[in-house]
Amino acid sequence: NAGVMQNPRHLVRRRGQEARLRCSPMKGHSHVYWYRQLPEEGLKFMVYLQKENIIDESGMPKERFSAEFPKEGPSILRIQQVVRGDSAAYFCASSPSGQLNYGYTFGSGTRLTVV
Amino acid sequence: SQQGEEDPQALSIQEGENATMNCSYKTSINNLQWYRQNSGRGLVHLILIRSNEREKHSGRLRVTLDTSKKSSSLLITASRAADTASYFCATDTGRRALTFGSGTRLQVQP
Numbered sequence: 001n002a003g004v005m006q007n008p009r010h011l012v013r014r015r016g017q018e019a020r021l022r023c024s025p026m027k028g029h030s031h032v033y034w035y036r037q038l039p040e041e042g043l044k045f046m047v048y049l050q051k052e053n054i055i056d057e058s059g060m061p062k063e064r065f066s067a068e069f070p071k072e073g074p075s076i077l078r079i080q081q082v083v084r085g086d087s088a089a090y091f092c093a094s095s096p097s098g099q100l101n102y103g104y105t106f107g108s109g110t111r112l113t114v115v
Numbered sequence: 116s117q118q119g120e121e122d123p124q125a126l127s128i129q130e131g132e133n134a135t136m137n138c139s140y141k142t143s144i145n146n147l148q149w150y151r152q153n154s155g156r157g158l159v160h161l162i163l164i165r166s167n168e169r170e171k172h173s174g175r176l177r178v179t180l181d182t183s184k185k186s187s188s189l190l191i192t193a194s195r196a197a198d199t200a201s202y203f204c205a206t207d208t209g210r211r212a213l214t215f216g217s218g219t220r221l222q223v224q225p
Contacts, residue, residue, distance in 0.1 A: 004157075006157075033213075035215070042119075042203055042216050042217040042218050043158070043203070043215040045212045045215075048212045056210075056211040059212075091157055093158075098211065100146065100207035100213055101145065101163070101165070103148055104150075104158070104213065105160070106159070107157050108157045109157050
């Protein structure tokens with residue numbers, strides 16, 4: 001049971017490029033949550049997905065950001081035309097159901113640096 | 116201010132001492148959870164306390180919840196250098212995702 005796998009661990013992009021962050025949930029987990037963490041701050045909710053469905057994207061910026069969780073394969077967080085302010089750690093968490101009375105299992109994160 | 120604010124922001128203690136961190140929140144909750152984050156790593160779930168519970172223990176961890184004051188505390192007894200990390204509370208408010216606080220950075224000096 002490999003846990004939540006995120007890749008890449010570190011990603012450097014130039015301004016204007018695209019960043020694609022991948023998250024494979026724990027085996028048996030069909031609910032995925034993406035959070036962003038700025039240095040020395042807490043986690044800010046971005047989007048919650050279930051297989052093939054976006055359930056809640058209220059924390060996602062309206063432009064340049066998108067997320068998907070296809071029937072097969074990992075969940076993808078995509079940031080188009082990155083800007084310096086997108087530099088942050090992006091964490092994915094998974095849970096076996098949408099009920100929040102289970103703890104999340106987090107991945108180790110992707111640290112995005114925009115230069 | 117945000118749902119789930121930890122206090123203090125930073126705490127430095129000696130090995131063997133107890134560490135107490137507090138979390139205040141604003142809206143009613145179904146449960147409250149505590150997580151630990153080691154530097155450069157993801158968060159690890161420590162303990163969950165439901166709204167109808169007042170106290171919970173897990174090893175050297177003790178969590179209390181006071182719903183009348185909308186606050187929770189995390190006590191780590193007999194701290195070790197390995198406890199050095201950031202600690203976050205997270206609330207289940209009936210929304211579809213947990214809301215995290217800004218964390219307490221704990222430094223345990225050997």
